[in-house]
Amino acid sequence: MLAVGYVLLALSALAVGGTHAATADQWRREVIYQILTDRFANPSQPTEACADLSTYCGGTWAAGVPYLDYIRKLGATAVWISPIPDNTDGGYHGYWQQNMSRLNANFGDANGLTQFVEACHKLEIKVMLDVVINHVGNQDSSDHNDFHQFYPFNSVDHYHSYCIIQDFTNLQQVQLCRLSGLPDLNQSNTFVDGFLRDWIKSTLQTFGFDGLRYDTVMEVPAAYWASYTSDLGVFTIGEVDDGDVATVAPFQGPLDATLNYPMYWALRHAFQEKQSMWGISTTWKDCKASFQDTKLLGLFVDNHDNPRFLNINSDSVALANALAWILFAEGIPIIYYGTEQGFSGGNDPANREDLWRSGYQTSNAIFTLLTVLTTYRNTLPDSFFQAEQLERYVMDDLYVFVRGQVIVATTNGGNGHSTSASVPDLPFANGTRLIDIVAGKDAITVNNGTADIVIDDGACVELCLAPSPVRPRPLLCYGPSV
Known part of the structure; x- marks a missing residue:
């Protein structure tokens, strides 16, 4: 078997203590902050925006270390970083790998990556690595069978x-043909399969990643994923970029989880486009009926492949409602870098802004709201993360669910919108007082299992038990509204 060069070098040169393996159960509590390594922190510390988002902007692993406190202040407990192998020209995002035995030198060296991971662990931040095993980068030859530039996959039988x-509903075509022209690896080839297995195990052992996010999962057979990830000992979550529950759900099982793209589209339609909230209800019920464990699925509002929320709907109050939904619903919330700064980029690469243009501000309304919500979420007991999400009230402009002892009421009406409802079947004794985490006020008294919820100016409502002599005030249960 061909040696995995940079990994073997790193093992001999660095004092790394092996993998910090974290199981699926250990990821249930996490709030993931997704970054593009090239866009998170630049060692030259520029204050102006990157001039060309279609190529490298200068971000590195080592430069990110001083800004890990920013992630912690936001309340995120894990960070998802870009793929690390050497890429073809222009592969600032990491998805066009060229030489899997080398690190992407634009991001730094093995020492810089090790420094970043170890600094994360000191702050109790888990690190999730993005991994691509479906394809390599663009060919520099017009000959479709010329793979000389790639290593170690330089033979025609490797693809x-x-x-x-052409047809994403044709699974055979999706799994055997090229996505956007990128050469498609043949995992059934003995050499390809063996190298991919050795590479991921050595990478985990060398750098101590806690979890893996796999790209283009639908483009590789589900049976291969089951075999490939079975003995890695870390949480695995995959991208199945499809809004159909029936298409996405079969990949949970072979992997621990998938990104919940069906819910992403349901949330987008409801909160961004102001379609009826009944769409959320329908999709959520489909998810519960089809996925093995919805509590492990990745929930997100923004990502690097779609226009940002605020590009489609500039109302930050609508965004706040969507963020509140994913932070307390069943699933692992993922905050795409820049959402907290109000970034509003459109299609790729406009949605891949450099973060330093924001000055890493922590006092703006969205950042402040996220801090309040994540801080409270991070104090919840383990029982909350095993609790079922129970839908309690739905209207075209209102969606209310209860999970454990938290009630979440969200509206898609946006800034200035008001609505109300008497929400039944709540798990609280008669006379229980609830407080609004967002507005920071005593809000509601439960009467016969029902609470009258009022939303003013479009603000989301997060309700928790009010303090009592035997139950002290929850940490940061009071906070500013957006």
Whole structure:
């Protein structure tokens, strides 16, 4: 078997204590902050925006270390970083790998990556590595069978025969043909399979990543994922970029979880486009009926492949409601870097802004709201993360659910919108007082299992038990509204 060069070098040169393996159960509590390594922190500390978002902007692993406190202040407990191998020209995002035995020198060296991971662990931040095993980067030759530039996959038999995905409903085509023209690896080839297995195990052992996010999961057969990840000992979550529950759900099992793209689209339709909140209800019920464990699925409002929320709907109050939904619903919330700064980029690469243009501000309304909500979420007992999410009230402009002892009421009406409802079947004794985490006030008294919830000016409502002589005030249960 061909040696995994940079990993073997790192093992001999660095005093790394092996993998910090974290199981699926250990990820249930986490709040993940997704970064593009090239866009998070630049060692030259520029204050102006990157001039060309279609290529490298200068972010590195080592430069990110001083800004880990920023992630912690936001309330995130894990960080998802870009793929680390050497890429073809222009692969600032990391998804166009060229040489899997080398690190992407634009991001730094093995020492810089080790420094970043170890600094995260000192702050009790888990690190999730993005991994690509479906394809390599763009070819520099017009000959579709010329793979000389790639290492170690430089032979025609390392790839599926040339064809381009035209029909994403045709699973055979999706798994055997090229996505956007990128050469498609043949995992059934003994050499390819063996190298991919050795590479990921050595990478985990060398750098101590706590979890893995896999790219383009649907493009690789589910049976291969089950075999490939079975003995890694870390949490695995995959991207199945499809809004259909029936398409995405079968990949949970082979992997610990998937990104919940069906809920992403339901939330987008409801909160960004102001379609009926009944769409959330329908999709959520489909998810519960089809996925093995919805509590492990990745919930998100923004990501690097779609226009940002505020690009479609500039109302930050609507965004706040969507963020509140994912932070307390069943699943692992993922905050895409820049959402907290009100970034509003459109299609790739405009949605991949450099973070330093924001000055890493921590006093703006969205950052402040996220801090309040994540801080409270992080204080909740383990029982909350095993609790079921129970839908309690739905209208076109209102969605209310209860989970454990938290009630979440969200509206898609946006800034200035008001609505109300008498929400039944709540798990609280008669006379229980609830306080609004967001507005910071005593809000509601439960009567016969029902609470009258009023939303003013479009603000989301997060309700928790009010303090009592035997139950002290929850940490930061009071906070500013957006």
